[in-house]
Amino acid sequence: MAATLLLALALMLVIEGILPFLAPRIWRETFRRAIALADGQIRFIGLASMAAGLILLALAH
Numbered sequence: 708m709a710a711t712l713l714l715a716l717a718l719m720l721v722i723e724g725i726l727p728f729l730a731p732r733i734w735r736e737t738f739r740r741a742i743a744l745a746d747g748q749i750r751f752i753g754l755a756s757m758a759a760g761l762i763l764l765a766l767a768h
């Protein structure tokens with residue numbers, strides 16, 4: 708279980724690093740736009756991301 712969790716964390720870091728590595732200007736602009744969002748909008752995005760992740764986990768398992 709710990710090995711799987713470590714692999715998942717490593718994959719997340721690789722995926723998270725792709726955009727700043729390939730397109731730093733776009734990455735920076737994305738964060739500028741995110742700062743302008745209301746708290747409720749950010750929470751909804753977080754909820755949608757978690758739900759999508761749970762669905763993918765359920766499908767993969």
